[in-house]
Amino acid sequence: MSKRNLTGAEIIWECVAIEGVDVVFGYPGGTILPAYDALDKYRKKIHHVLVRHEQGATHMADGYARASGKVGVAMATSGPGATNMITGMATAMMDSVPIVCITGQVPSPVIGSDAFQEIDITGASIPVTKHNYLVLDINDLAETIKEAFHVARSGRPGPVLVDIPKDIQNQSIDFIYPTGDIELPGLIEPQGADESQIKKFSEMIADSERPIILSGHGVLLSGATQEILDLANLAQIPIGTTLLGIGGVPASHPLVLGMMGMHGETWVNRAIQESDLLIACGMRFDDRVTGKLQTYSPNSKKIHIEIDPSEINKNVHVDLPIHGDLKSVIHQMIPVLSKKKNDSWIKKIDGWQNKSKDRDIIHQETEMLMGAHVVRKIWEGTKGDALVITDVGQHQMLEAQYYEHEEPRTLLTSGGLGTMGFSLPAGIGASFYEKDREIWIIVGDGSFQMTMTELGTAVQENRNINIAIINNGYLGMVRQWQEMFYEARYVETPILSPDYVKLAAAYGIEAFQVKSLDDVIPTMRKVQKQTGPSLIEFVVEQHDMVYPMVPAGADLHEMIERPINSKNGNANIQKEELKK
């Protein structure tokens, strides 16, 4: 490559463009101004999205990364710009999402002097990033950015922050892009399975009578959908998914059972508890998945295939740990496995599933509009083919239960950190990758009010997104806990909403309010026809709860199920039922 004299600011964009990035989400400010000034020369290669809050920028980069599998990029100034990114980086960290955050920093000579808008963001972001950098020499800049992208996407992906002082952005050098592979001895190479493990794996499967695959986010990250299905089909093993594993395997596949965990399907949790072999694939036995650890799947042998060695044996002791990339490990296993039938086991699970139907709200007629019914209608109205982004709370669990995803990366949700306010910015970010698929943001009234400021971004960028607010007038999931575990004292959970139709109108967004089930699909049809952002507020039954539920810290099989045929879906759960 020929030498060119470039400023640090220009080098940032050169490097970002070389990484294949064509969209950056950010917000300008004092110490990042040189980079923004230089952006003007790179307009043809890079589109910049002006957000309304830096947290939004990180969630947009996150949503873009989750939808595309590529690295998302967010940019902000020093001080408050940088600290506003903390929540977004933490969200990406917990869910293994590759993003690179570039922040301006005060000029290097004044670092440490409490200069205006100075904050030690590399220090502050250590716990919420996979790695971070402070660039103090322009000669290191290009290599650092290259390394940051490499670290973000390698192994178990995660967020990386690069902090660049203003004077470094202003200096110039003869720019030569560092070619060749990055040598980072500190990154751990996945080991893969050895001969004895392959043998043990096939023996454990052959010996099992009640096996189940636990399919996690790693299936999507590794691109191992086909491999998991091959494994399941070959040895007739049913599959349960984690929240982030949804879409990793098609919901309609006969062996795919549904979601496990706190609000997982009863038959999946029962299958896990009665199983004699768990095959955990790219998941981390989160407490929302296991319930009480001491009684978790007590009679099973456990296999754990995982790319991050620190996750193995962290929460659950495993009998066969395999450190490696999921796709290649299962590739190693398939040839040595023999065909197998588990008919009686499958039949048993089917029995549980059939029995639970009469408790399922979806089969009940209700007077009020129910959140679950809205989600189901959205599923029908999009033929199950939309990219859905959810926020955090009851609506999130209802989406996981009632929207069936057939393809990877069609549900984006904040699982590990449970970040309210995630969905609108993440949906905007995802829309820059997913240009053909219909996009639905399903969000509660509480969550929406956390980041609804990004409506401005959606309009300015004319994003094709549909926002479905499930409005029950409460912080619903917190209310549910209050009802179940705090003797129905609803302290600070009723929440006022603005008139969402008027709010949308103020932004020039067409919006509707829906109060009855019959209006759901017709209203969807209206917004599906138009381009640009749209909003529907679904006013739903205020007191409904998400069932089934495993109370925090309870045994996974201690599921509270929905009372049968209660008129309003729940309504007041019997105390005796709780105590069971």
Place this chain on the structure above:
Amino acid sequence: MKQILITLVEDKPGVLNRIASLFRRRNYNIDSLVVGKSEKPGVSRMTIMTNEEDQRKRGHIYFNLLNLVNVIAVKDVSNLGCVTREFILIKIQIGPDQLNEVNEVVKSHGARIVDMGKETVIIEATEREKEIDALVDELTPFNITEIMRTGKIAMRKGKTHKISSDKINAQADDVNWVPENIHTYHN
């Protein structure tokens, strides 16, 4: 028994912060941590001691440490043959009539007097933790006014674990520095 981890890290600003932050946020207890230059420029060698007894939790510490990007390699040497040493400086206040007595204690422990003031002496010793403790015990009857003790440093006996010279690739030279095999570590 204490967990002893010999760790190779890149000699870059903030690395100590990253390690300290890891131990703090994961609620691991550092018993002692000693860091210094290694035989290879750009690489520091650390001895980290933890008081974690549980084997599974020791594994958590090991792999989380290894996960840090600036950490090149970690070896858990808790159960391996090692030379371990601590260093101590002790200042005591004594009268002229006590000097002989102090000298005897110092000699019997292989320690040295490195400074003699009008009313104070400074004693240094390099020994295993137990011997250092014994020295302190025996000097306690005298008036100890200051103690400065380093943590433990450790070096594995036998074959050299040197760092490859052409690049910072600790895995190349010695199989012992390949990240602990997860399968053997956990089982």
